[in-house]
Amino acid sequence: MTLMEVNNLRTYFGTPQDPRRVVDDVSFAIEAGKTLGLVGESGCGKSVTALSVMQLLPTVALNAGGEVLFKGKDVLQMPPASRRYVRGKHISMIFQEPQTSLNPVLSVQTQLLEAISKSVREGGPEGAIRYRSKAERIALAVEALRLVEMPEPERRLREYPHQLSGGMRQRVMIAMAVASHPELLIADEPTTALDVTVEAKILDLLRDLQAKLGMSILFITHDLAVIATMASHVAVMYAGKIVEKAPVDDLFAKPLHPYTERLLRCRPTRGRRGQALETIRGIVPAPEQYPPGCRFCGRCPRVFEPCQMNEPPLTEIEPGHFVACHLYDKGAKPEIWTAPAEAAEAAQAERPEDGVLLDICGLTTHFPIYKGILQRVVGHVRAVDGVDMAIRRGQIIALVGESGCGKTTLGKTLVRLLPSTSGSVFFAGQDTMEFDERSLLQFRQNAQIVFQDPYSSLNPRMLVQDIVDEGMKVHRIGGGRADRLERIKALLAEVGLEQGAMTCYPHEFSGGQRQRIGIARALAVEPKFIVLDEPTSALDASIQAQILNLLRKLQRRNQQDWLTYMFITHDLGVVEYIADDVAVMYLGRIVEQASTERLFDEPLHPYTDALLSAVPHLEKNAGRKRILLEGDVPSPSNPPPGCHFHPRCKHAMPICKEVYPDVTNMPDGRTVRCHLHGKKA
């Protein structure tokens, strides 16, 4: 049975004379009890589609037409009061940012009770109306929290959103959404802001709830792997239109649209190690720059004449499999599809001789907490709490872990952005923590960092050439101004930017291009070691592939002396693709370090195991046995005694509660800190 049918939905922004077609002629249907996944890159109109269905659009939006039939009634034509009723009772929605989506000054109880209607019809739709007492509604609220498996629901009711962790906030959001037992749940990127272990639990919860309550879900995400585990049908959106629609297995087994096909192939995986990733050139066009023909034609590898002229309609090619592409037109004669010749990797130059570039010994970075009348230091946030690790020359070492585990602090401490509390870091034999001002300046040339957010990492008031030039000026590299400009030109070409970019300001670039500028800035001083702090996590999948390729290419720009990267990330797919070594961090310490193959094949530490198992996989049977972790990451200011991981560990032994395990060097060169693998075990 079809629960909701969306026909030719159009939502435009701007003025009627000059509309920006953000959602343009979108049609789909959601079956009762099933999940429809809506995927695409950012800026494709996924969220606006959901908001149009709910009629929660910003004022600048124009409802340009179409219909949203919910059980046969058009939501768009309803008077506001009945639309509100449908919203609260039959269709619910959860959002991406649980942090901002809950009202910070109202208690969980107040917000939850709002979602529970005060009256109920007893005995079917014609029955008498009965009013619920406050106590009854509170009981229902507790039940809703139980439904989302919230620990200690009664206590949570009295708490405020800021007292909850990110995962718990999202549970409250879900509880609010399902408290009225809706028939349709719209989930707009519900796990994007969450850690992978929390994501796994929330996804499980949503699947459970769907089974229990029999509701349908419209699941919006950019993550193909998540959609593969959640949806029964998938619609792929591109530039305001649905370009492909199919049952989930069909879509992943046999993607028809070149966009879908490329999107699947640009994902970094282990299988593509050592080769360049396929990419989609360019970026998603802005609504005011849509080409007249197919909107993908500017980026499509298989573009031919008709694509420039007409927009392809969404047609059913195979039963249930719709696609909007001229390749499948009757009588179309596109060039024969050949996989583009892989850019032959520069003859796999042998990695130059190894040797330790960075030797980290017992490094700690603590932030004091002040309290009391005299603002005395009463404790420390132990962001980095005794890290030992060696980074070999010319290697890519990945640093993984959940948010708050201290990855970024470690990276920033290594490049001396944050002062260390104790310990030492030997760079080419010298302790960088002891450097005086002059040797520090020299070290600054050798160690650079690339930041996550491409928007805040470039000074908006400086020209690109000045941004790149700044470091060269400080370190007197590249001679006079004219010579430096030549170098900047070459450098920008190397990172894939056009010459004209030099005299532009950062805001004229897209996220991916900004990240290239950030990389050029770091490379300008010819460093030996670069900390890459989540360099691709703010980017779309196709852009991520471009940047990863660039980073791999740049690592070898000097044949004799490869660059050394520390790649901080939470995306294990990227790690599998790019890293030589992996270090897993938990509450300020490295719990396991090994070569990428060894670590992924045979994780030793239970935390590594859980982390790896939480990652959603596109290939259905590739998934390992799921290990769901109990509870949340403890606060780094008050870590549990003994092994920090023991309260969440399935294999916890009595000794784990008392002693933090020492480093165990395994015969194959990997290190692990766990009593299971220690000498005593």
Place this chain on the structure above:
Amino acid sequence: MIAYIVRRLLAAVPTILGIVFLVFAMFFIANSPEEMARRTLGMKADKVAIDKWIEARGYDLPPWYNKHAVGTDKITKTLVYQKCARVLMFDLGRSDSHQREIAGEIRRRMMPSLAIGVPTFVLGLIVHITLSLIVAFLRGTYLDRGATVLCVLMMSVSGLFYIIGAQFVFAQWLKLFPVSGFDWGNPIKFIFLPVIIAVISGIGGGVRFGRTIMVEETSKDYVRTARAKGLGESVVMFRHVLKNASIPILTGAVMALPFLFMGNMVMEAFFGIPGLGGMTMTAITSQDYAVIRAMTFIGALLYILGLILTDISYTIVDPRITLGSRGSKSLRGQPSFKDVMGILCVVAMAGGAAFGIYKAVKALYEIDTRVPIVSNGVTAVSMLGLLGFLLYARRSELWTSAWRQVRRSKLAMVSLAFLMLYLTVGVMDSISWKDIERPAGNAPGAKAAMTPPRSILDRLCAPLAKNQEKTYSAPLATTLVGKETVEKLDEDGKPVMLDGQVVKHRVFKPLNHPGSHLLGTDKTGNDVVYVMLKGVRTALTIGGLTTIIAVPFAILFGVVAGYFGGWVDDAIVYFYTTLRSVPGVLLIACFMLVFGKGIVQLCIVMGITGWVGLCRLLRGETLKLREREYVQAARVLGVGKMQILLKHIVPNVMHLVLISIVLRFSGMVLSEAILSYIGIGVGPDTFSWGTMINGARNELGREPVVWWNLAAAFLAMVALVLPANLFADSLRDALDPSLRVRGAGDRS
């Protein structure tokens, strides 16, 4: 909680000591008891009288240390102890003028002040929140747009206008309320009008502030969640938006709470309320230093109390905030020795430059040339500065993109045209030279003398300036306003005689230049249009010079405090908290009493008090910016601290500086009027709108009413302040990136 309050009170101790020192410095270092006595008793008073005055008031003690006293008296028998430190024990001493116990005086006058202050506060809060809620509810409609413009208009009108206007309409004309006075027997009769006026004059600013906050809240994600739950719009507004929006509104109001006690000076003076405000005002006009000192201390203490109350009220309305603990995520850096030396060098250089300029200006001022060097020079330099800024702005991305956006708004362009018109008038009035006056005839030996300098404006308006009358005349009238007793003349022009006496009668005396005064003439017979035009230069000078003094300080201290942190930050924060905790009017009053009235003094003291707000803003912004990734990237590249400040921090706070300059400008014009009214603004011989109002306010009681003088001054002010406010608004929209994002996310 208690630990927190104790800590805050302990932290207030140095601030209070700083205030003691500040007041002491102003009264006893910059000023000597002799001068005080001389000012009170008159310049010609003899030595004996002065000594008597000084001795009676206990000003004959040594300032810091009494060599002749015994024991602890060595310290206590000093000016700093007797006149300043004893205030800390709430021993306020006696007033200079009547030798009355100040504490008793305060106790007596406190209640009438509160009788007006408390209803104003409560009613004002209710009215502001209600109106802002209504306007925010209607956001995006024409009503909302109309209300926003109305708010700006109400903000642009001088507070004096509300008082004078309402007093005239309700008390003098309709006779609904008594004009002034206070009586505990029937307080409502006397309180009603002042309270209503105070509430109304605050509506413009209050509602605009409230609306901005509420509209900002309505675009937050949680509002979307609430709507997604199917809640009605009124529940969304009242439960979700109002509670969040009331946090800044309420806590802002709490800050004002202690000051209710101080009373409203202008209001009490106008309505003859025997409160503390009136007392302060009398003290200023009668130069009662002891009372001013006492009120300054009390004001400062109340400010500190207000700060603590604000913090506590935050914890009550916002569950996220708890007192007492301050978890710090990032390490506050400590400035190195080199940094401090660098900062001190910059400060010393700035101070040296300021002193050098002062000396040079003074020297130039003495030179008597045909073209006055100082006034023309200052005009030329500021014009060149403006030109330089425009040339720089043409090449800078920030300013050109802002300009493109501002140009799209018609309102902003019309406002700019107004501002340019004023600027032209001001500049024309600033370029002046002297004429050589040849003596009549060609008498040998007669030397050519020089007239006082006359500006281009004077020359253009020569007829207006010359056409003086004897006293008031109505717009375009042919006769003076009042009848005068004159000798009766017959047709031949000879006096009519009766019984050997000259016959006199009362007539409207004809004007020298009938029908030529578009807005009439003032008390001394000057043409009001001319006086109004002359006031433009004063207003622009006050706005401009104050900015030139305040902004460099604000940028230097704000950015340095925010970026370096550590004890440099502590020192700067301490410095401006101390300065800020002295009530502004009293600080200005002290300064003007000590250094004399005048436009330059006014600009200097308003510059000194004016940099604090911008400094705080810039410090906060710098704290945020220094954590930005591009600043961190610069640090990793090894860029020096000064370079980071100049290239990464300062350019990214300039938009705030510009917005605050334009906003501050209109505030300065309005405060000048009030200060001149209180009698601590520019001197009475300077042309300014404030002196115009001050001179004309008592004339509303005349029959027939002399209104044109006031009307002209208010009109001239509104026509400058309203465009400035509107232009500031659109400039802010164009420059503030956070507003740009917010505008796009506005939901309904």
